[in-house]
Amino acid sequence: MNAPLSVKNISVAYQKKPVLRDVSFQIPEGKLIGIIGPNGAGKSTLIKAILGLIPKLAGDVNIYGQPYKQQRKMVGYVPQRESVDWDFPTNALDVVMMGRYGHLGWFKRPGKKEKEMAMNALEKVGMESYADRQISQLSGGQQQRIFLARALAQDARLYFMDEPFVGVDAATEKAIISLLNELKNQGKTVLVVHHDLATVEEYFDWVMLLNEKLIEIGPTEDVFTKELLKETYGGKLAILDDKKEQSVILS
Numbered sequence: 001m002n003a004p005l006s007v008k009n010i011s012v013a014y015q016k017k018p019v020l021r022d023v024s025f026q027i028p029e030g031k032l033i034g035i036i037g038p039n040g041a042g043k044s045t046l047i048k049a050i051l052g053l054i055p056k057l058a059g060d061v062n063i064y065g066q067p068y069k070q071q072r073k074m075v076g077y078v079p080q081r082e083s084v085d086w087d088f089p090t091n092a093l094d095v096v097m098m099g100r101y102g103h104l105g106w107f108k109r110p111g112k113k114e115k116e117m118a119m120n121a122l123e124k125v126g127m128e129s130y131a132d133r134q135i136s137q138l139s140g141g142q143q144q145r146i147f148l149a150r151a152l153a154q155d156a157r158l159y160f161m162d163e164p165f166v167g168v169d170a171a172t173e174k175a176i177i178s179l180l181n182e183l184k185n186q187g188k189t190v191l192v193v194h195h196d197l198a199t200v201e202e203y204f205d206w207v208m209l210l211n212e213k214l215i216e217i218g219p220t221e222d223v224f225t226k227e228l229l230k231e232t233y234g235g236k237l238a239i240l241d242d243k244k245e246q247s248v249i250l251s
């Protein structure tokens with residue numbers, strides 16, 4: 001079977017400044033995969049390049065063996081919260097329903113079925129009572145939940161989530177991680193840009209270490225090691241010795 005995601009020799013530059021160099025990897029199906037690396041490592045850029053949201057200098061991306069353009073329906077994307085215009089005048093239900101548009105044919109308006117699926121997704125993230133609320137009037141954590149609901153409503157097979165835990169409280173973080181596990185248990189594959197090194201081993205089956213180039217990708221127990229983390233973060237990272245404590249200090 002084709003891999004959910006296969007990336008070959010991707011390079012990206014902004015105004016000629018290289019940000020990603022020759023990144024290649026494949027991932028297996030049904031895993032939660034953390035994308036880890038320091039600020040500015042190119043994590044968001046990698047996702048955007050995969051989804052064709054920014055131009056690549058070089059490289060190929062295949063989703064289940066086909067280019068992204070042909071596989072759009074299979075892919076869900078939760079962007080970084082601050083990259084979204086939350087003043088856009090629309091309510092929570094409509095934002096979630098947008099997740100269904102890829103499934104509708106030309107000129108078809110969302111109908112009862114779409115609305116039902118969107119409401120189900122809102123229920124899953126505990127936001128059903130906010131369906132009619134303008135998105136500008138939601139808190140940061142609530143907005144994050146709405147975006148997750150949109151991805152759920154889309155019913156994709158491969159998800160990209162850019163820092164879904166930023167700015168959410170502990171309860172929302174728990175709710176999000178149990179949703180991610182639910183997706184995984186349905187055989188879906190989820191890539192998550194993540195910053196909190198202390199939770200990596202608990203949350204992810206696989207880890208990708210990135211800093212302009214791919215340092216390593218593979219099962220968490222093989223890749224989330226002191227040596228490879230040092231290589232990824234350079235001198236900026238001090239790791240307390242007992243790995244079980246997983247205490248990580250950024251100097």
Ligand SMILES: Nc1ncnc2c1ncn2[C@@H]1O[C@H](COP(=O)(O)OP(=O)(O)OP(=O)(O)O)[C@@H](O)[C@H]1O
Binds near residue numbers: 015019040041042046
């Ligand atoms: N639109 C842009 N124009 C110019 N440079 C950009 C642009 N977007 C990102 N960059 C630069 O590209 C590099 C990678 O940025 P990117 O957002 O992919 O990193 P990241 O690993 O997601 O960082 P963070 O952990 O801080 O979110 C950074 O040096 C950033 O300043």
